[in-house]
Amino acid sequence: MTEQAPLQSKFGAASTAAEIIQGHNLYGKVAVVTGGYSGIGLEVARLMAQAGAKVILPARNPEKAQTAIEPYADLNMEIVPMNLMDPESITAFSQWFAQTGQSLDILINNAAIMACPLIRDDRGFEAQFSTNHLGHFxxxxxxxxxxxxxxTSRVVTVSSRGHFRGQVDFDDPNFMSRAYDQWEAYGQSKSANALFAMAVDRRGQSDGIRAFSLHPGGIVSTNLAQFMTDDQIKATGFVDDNGIPIIDPENGKKNIYQGAATTMWCAIxxxxxxxxxxxxxxxxIAPITITDQGVRKGVRPWACDADIAERLWKLSEELTGFGLS
Structure with a gap:
């Protein structure tokens, strides 16, 4: 396991995904990007395809996805139906991929929902935990x-600084007994994303599978904020009085091009x-943040704890009925 401590990276907060991928040749590589037809997912997907990769986009709404990628019709991007809240559709996608006989070089678990009202999937699982974590698991x-x-492959799971808002509640992850709070639920799912990367890396390292999680930055001009009102978005400090996004990457406020950079960095x-x-x-690599007194950078200890990661893996196996043989 790599130490959770910064290294001397050539890039930084203001870097863009285009800068990260410049000079890389991805011909012959295959990538799967969930949520790859909007926001930072689309930016990552199109840049990888421009660099020569075959990019597969699982899509809950294939028609919407097709419209989104029409400007890039010359690129090798393929849409395949899949819904992260529907286990049968995930199985169908995985089986389809296996039947193609392709190897998979890059898996980017990017799709997410944020701060939605209490919604449950057909199993009764809370939607943010179901979509953001269990579906990707x-x-x-x-x-x-x-x-x-x-x-040699990489699994990149997009977490968030939102993990500061909630740890994984192993006694009641789906809010069956405790009162539902949309931000606590989002925080739990994002903590799960970070822990998941640890567990994947532990299991995959001997087979050349390495895994990472990340915070992309605060980007308000994406579908992720669809459940927030204009007043709620303004209260975040990420937009000005006219609702125009504030771009200040050193303080976590980024545009889509900068927001896609860390995902790309982790992937290639x-x-x-x-x-x-x-x-x-x-x-x-982010530092570990011990205090919560106004510090909004780094990763909290509960989201980078190997023992908690193993506990989450076992819970995910129990809840989904899936695991590694």
Whole structure:
């Protein structure tokens, strides 16, 4: 396991995904990007395709996805139906991918919902935990043979500084007994994303599978903020009085191009060769943040604890019925 401590990265908070991928040749590589037809996911997907990769976009709404990628019709991007809250559709996607015989070089678990009202999937699981974590858990497990086949592959899971808002509640992760709070639920799911990367890396390292989680930055001009009112968005300090996004990357306020950078860095950077299991931000490995007194950078101890990561993996196996054989 790589130490959770910054390194001397060539990039920083203001770097863009285009700068990260410049000079990289991804011909012959295959990438799967969930949520790859909007926001930072689309930026990552199109840049990888421009660099020569075949990019597959699982989509809950294939028609919407097709419209989003129409400007890039010359790129090798393929849409395949999948819904992260529907286990059967995840299984169908994984089986389809296996039948293609392809290896998988890069899996980017990017799709997410944030601060939604209490919604449950057909199993009764809370929607943010179901979509942001459990769906990606099942998908990653289903694609594991293809990741192993690549010889060297990376699994990148987009977490968030929102993990500061909530730890994983192992007694009641789906808010069956405790009162529902949309931000606590979001925080729990984002803590789960970071812990998941640790557990994936531990299991995959011997097969060349390395995993990372990350905070992309605060980007308000994406679909992620769809459940927030204009007043709530203004209260975050990420927009001005006219509702225009404030761009201040050193303080975590980024545009989409900067917001996609750390995902891209985790996916392809040679600076992370032989590393894994760490939470990243601003194109670097993040420090551990012990205090919560006004500090809004780094990763909290509960989201980078190997024992908690193993406990989450076991819980995820129990809840989904899926695991590695």
């Amino acid at each position: 099942q998908l990653t497990v289903g694609l594991w043979p293809a990741l192993r086949m690549a010889g 950077s040679p600076e992370l060769e032989d590393k894994g299991g760490v939470y990243c931000e601003d194109c670097n």
